[in-house]
Amino acid sequence: MSTPLNGASAMSLPEIVYHELRNAILNGIFTPGQVLRQEEVAQRLGVSRSPLREALPKLEAEGMVVLQPRRGYTVAALDPEEIEEAFDLRCLLETELARHSIARRTEGDIARVYGIISEMAGLTTKTSDADVAHWFELNQKFHNALLMPAGRPHHMRALKNLRGVIEPYIRTEVRLTGDMLQAQQEHSQLAQTFVNGDVEAFVDLTRAHSQGTRNRLLQGLTRNEAHDPQSE
Known part of the structure; x- marks a missing residue:
């Protein structure tokens, strides 16, 4: 994990710590259910506990960490039913955004999508x-580029929070399987349909991509549990 003080930034120190810790959770450095001992986390980030104390409530508001009595903050952990619920909500938001986005896209939006996917x-x-x-950073940029033209900031904010909760699981599964080709093929189809301007096809592909990601993740979690001696 990089030390936030190493890079010049216009952001305040608590904002930098927030982004560093958020990325660390997304990338599996801190795993679901892990207790975030503030002294250890602050030392790892190379900061005092003060900016960390400001960053943690923001992550809690996004659902990425949970404040538990007598334990402090832990990384949010979801069971399969909660993951499925989160994906159902994500799918509702993404398909609604997709319907509006494709009607308002510009040539600049199309160029941005192709640049990212390339x-x-x-x-x-x-x-x-x-x-x-x-790849995962670009993946988020790609999906944002497809949906931002909708011009619905509240939808996008809610979607960001949902993605933040389930993204660590997705990244862990891809790291275990090393399989990004299926996702990339689906991305290519999404990009082409975005360019073509076919609203219903774009909405259908958006839904199928979200559901496919959910299914692969849940299947992967099931396989991992089957091979985990502690689950027996």
């Missing part, structure tokens, strides 16, 4: 932690 294509066969993390 960069992602070069990473689909990479296996290093840095390359996989970069």
Whole structure:
């Protein structure tokens, strides 16, 4: 994990700590259910506990951490039913955004989508932690680029929170399987339909992509539990 003080930024220190800790959770450095001992986390980030105390409530509001009595903050952990519920909500938001986005897209939006997906294509066969993390960063940018033209900031804010809760599970599963090719194929179809301007096809593909991601994740969790001696 990088130390936030190493990079020049216009953000305040609590904002930098918030982004650093959020990325650490997304990338599995801090795992679901793990207790975030503030002294240890602050030391790892290279900061005092004061900016960390300001960052944690913001992550709690997004559902990424949970404040528990006598334990402090822990990384949010979801069971399969909660993951399925989160994906159902995500699908509702994404399909609604997709319907409005494709009607308002511009040539600049199309160019942005193609630029991101082209960069992602070069990473689909990479296996290093840095390359996989970069692919996931681009993945978020890609989906945002598809949906931001809708001009619905409240929908996008709610979607960001949902993604933050389930993203650590998705990233863990992809790291275990190393399979980004299926997602990339679906991304290519989404991008092409976005360009074509076919509203119903774009909405249908958006729904199918969200449901496919959910199904792969839940299947992966089931496989992992079956091979985990502690679950027996």
